[in-house]
Amino acid sequence: MKKYFKIGVFIFFLFLVYFGFATYPKLEVISGFSAKSVTSAHFIDHRSQEIIEKSDNDFDVIGWATNEINESGRFVTSNVFGLKKRKAIYREGLGATLINDGFDVTKPYEIPKRTKSSSKLPFPYGDAEPKDTVFANVDYAKLNQAVANAFDAKGEDEKRTRSVLVIYKDKIIAEKYADGFTKNSIILGWSMTKSITGTLFGILQKQGRFDIYKPAPVAEWQNDNRKYITTNDLLHMNSGLEWDEYYDRICDATKMLFQDKDMTQSQLIKPAVFKPNTHWNYSSGTTNLLSGILRKQFKTHREYLDFWYSALIDKIGMYSMVIESDMAGNYVGSSYGWATTRDWSKLGLLYLHKGNWNGEQIFDASWSKYVSTPTNTSNGKYGAQFWLNAGGFYPDAPRDLYSCNGFQGQKVFIIPSQDLVIVRMGLTGDSKFDFNSLLKGIVGSVKKD
Structure with a gap:
């Protein structure tokens, strides 16, 4: 019994050594990626934390991170098993920025000036919806099938396409979005x-x-x-x-x-x-x-x-x-x-x-x-x-x-x-x-x- 216990302790010790040398240095990157990703997706595209963690952050070891959104402060903190806490802040006009402990969040900052001109022209040159255009040389059945094939069937999670848009001669001839995404996403x-x-x-x-x-x-x-x-x-x-x-x-x-x-x-x-x-x-x-x-x-x-x-x-x-x-x-x-x-x-x-x-x-x-x-x-x-x-x-x-x-x-x-x-x-x-x-x-x- 003592022999197996010693073997178990030794294996656990090897695991700790491996974790220390191979994984621990990555924790700061993991928590940093997660904090930045959640901040951007939540405050720019208004996605929920649950959706972000199940889609944007569900690959490799990024899912190890624990995230907390501060709505009023417009920032996110993330850590991995309580270690390597990182913070990302959201600033209107500049998006999300992953910051370090020395960053002064109270310091004034400049943002870009945006200019939006109103136009009644249809997409892509104006704000109006694109006009329906039918081209005689387009096989729409074949086109729509090709676009549909880019998306997962119900219950699948392999292709993970969020959107496909096809423009021919400045006209949208195909446009499709996955559930939860739209032309405004x-x-x-x-x-x-x-x-x-x-x-x-x-x-x-x-x-x-x-x-x-x-x-x-x-x-x-x-x-x-x-x-x-x-x-x-x-x-x-x-x-x-x-x-x-x-x-x-x-x-x-x-x-x-x-x-x-x-x-x-x-x-x-x-x-x-x-x-x-x-x-x-x-x-x-x-x-x-x-x-x-x-x-x-x-x-x-x-x-x-x-x-x-x-x-x-x-x-x-x-x-x-x-x-x-x-x-x-x-x-x-x-x-x-x-x-x-x-x-x-x-x-x-x-x-x-x-x-x-x-x-x-x-x-x-x-x-x-x-x-x-x-x-x-x-x-x-x-x-x-x-x-x-x-x-x-x-x-x-x-x-x-x-x-x-x-x-x-x-x-x-x-x-x-x-x-x-x-x-x-x-x-x-x-x-x-x-x-x-x-x-x-x-x-x-x-x-x-």
């Missing part, structure tokens, strides 16, 4: 936000205020070999800077998103391990560095905050969109953009029309070609803050397809050859969701006229 795009960030450089370039082909304006790099990195290299994720991006372990990306006060510094401080334009490496830190570079193009913080909305987001009627900020007041351009499915589609439509929005040229037409041209060493899968199908990742979709992609399968597909924009929002990515079949079915339902 505001959904996190995760890394689709990178495409927003990248677009702002296209706008600055059109305005003659920035040259992406010059060395990146980063003072800290001017005395070493990083001084040769251009903004073009950063936009293409081809800078050669060191960076690790995984979401099943502690790495550069998770430390940045759930621990750093100033997320624009995370990539900036990394050394160069390759020459620029020789090694493609996906990096959320790079996009947040780009957000920091954008900030320095303006004399004041207020101008930086306003520019994202006045030059792009509100300009094309993405009024539901909120870009969240870090503790230092930088937009988290890598990951934290929220908008309705219809508003996400407007970014796709802007690119489908090569920067022209209802007669106004937002960025030069050449910019759409720039972002959709494969970057060196990406094997045809990446352009400039957009993903590509040039290498045939989706074999049954047109090769000219390019897209905004986000964690858990957020997608805005742009298909110029078909005059299509397709949006899918959900909780499953390419490893679990068959995007190729979805694209094949939708594209196959529209014959070229």
Whole structure:
């Protein structure tokens, strides 16, 4: 009996050692993710805590967290088994911010100015509902079946699609939402936000205020070999800077998103391990560095905050969109953009029309070609803050397809050859969701006229 007891004690001791070395360091990230997620989803989209915990937070070890919402204070605290308590606050105009113990919640802060113009035009250029349009070259039965197949049947929980929207020639030809979601639901795009960030450089370039082909304006790099990195290299994720991006372990990306006060510094401080334009490496830190570079193009913080909305987001009627900020007041351009499915589609439509929005040229037409041209060493899968199908990742979709992609399968597909924009929002990515079949079915339902 004593022998088995000693064995049990030894096994328990090994478990504690393993937990200490392998799991305990992750608790701060777990509670941080949970606090930030609950704060955003609850105060931006008004989801209940129960729904958030059963959907947004029900993967891997995130479900270990215990969350508490403070309605009057508009903040959420989370912990894991009583350990590593984290807090996220909600501020109107800036969304949710995960804060540390040193953050002064009483300090005044600036918020972006939003401008909404009223228009009686139908979607996508105005506030009116889209007009019913029937295209003779669209097989609606096939289209609707393809869209329906993207959703779970009753009682299933595998595909986890929240919405699918299909736009052809500026008209909605299919639109479907999962139970609990509507055209007014505001959904996190995760890394689709990178495409927003990248677009702002296209706008600055059109305005003659920035040259992406010059060395990146980063003072800290001017005395070493990083001084040769251009903004073009950063936009293409081809800078050669060191960076690790995984979401099943502690790495550069998770430390940045759930621990750093100033997320624009995370990539900036990394050394160069390759020459620029020789090694493609996906990096959320790079996009947040780009957000920091954008900030320095303006004399004041207020101008930086306003520019994202006045030059792009509100300009094309993405009024539901909120870009969240870090503790230092930088937009988290890598990951934290929220908008309705219809508003996400407007970014796709802007690119489908090569920067022209209802007669106004937002960025030069050449910019759409720039972002959709494969970057060196990406094997045809990446352009400039957009993903590509040039290498045939989706074999049954047109090769000219390019897209905004986000964690858990957020997608805005742009298909110029078909005059299509397709949006899918959900909780499953390419490893679990068959995007190729979805694209094949939708594209196959529209014959070229």
